[in-house]
Amino acid sequence: FNVLGLHEFDSDRKRMSVIVGCPDNTVKLFVKGADSSMFGAIDKSMDLDVINATEAQLHGYSSLGLRTLVVAVRELNASEFERWQSDYERASTALMGRGSLLRSVAANVESNLTLLGASAIEDKLQEGVPEAIESLRQAGIKVWVLTGDKQETAISIGYSSKLLTENMTQIIITSHSRQSCRKSLDDAKALFKKSTGNGMRQPSVGAQNFKPDPQTGLHPVPSVDDKTLIDGGFDYKKPLALIIDGTSLVYILESDMEYE
Known part of the structure; x- marks a missing residue:
């Protein structure tokens, strides 16, 4: 295999790709990245059953705390490769806006992909991390974690x-628009105002849902919807955990909601 080009990972695309010359004289683009960015680049004519099955497997992996990646490929014909090569050379030698130009070239070629599959690995915590976080919590120190993992993996x-415990109440904000984010934030504030001290409403989810898998030791993530969070019974002694996905966090930080 002959490596002909490389598009490095960046936080906008959430993927990386490599273009290689293969022994059969074909040129192929291999791409790996987060499922949130990869599925939008898959060829629309691809079998939906394969895509749905892969998404289901990814959800299962993430619920066990595994780090996931989606892998796809695209074969480039001679004209497509020549066009990419010309655009890539022009972008990589630009004196102004080089990063933006390279991202644009990558986005253009990383399209109409054929899904190859998904991978999942366990990234074990360093020794002493759980105990250190537990000590911080017991000392009354609030701990925030910012991660690029899928929400299920992060939980x-x-x-x-x-960082999360079985007796915590989770408020999960997952929004796809500024308006829905505003509503979710208002609901969370309303719950907080009805609480006393650190107490919040406790979702009606049994503690057994949080028990670790006996084989892997990882915790499956319970399914809790907004209605459960809002309409569940009160338990004022429960501590609070606030979980916000990346899209919602962008809406919050780019508006007056940041100060709420």
């Missing part, structure tokens, strides 16, 4: 690291 790792 599962939160339990494994003792």
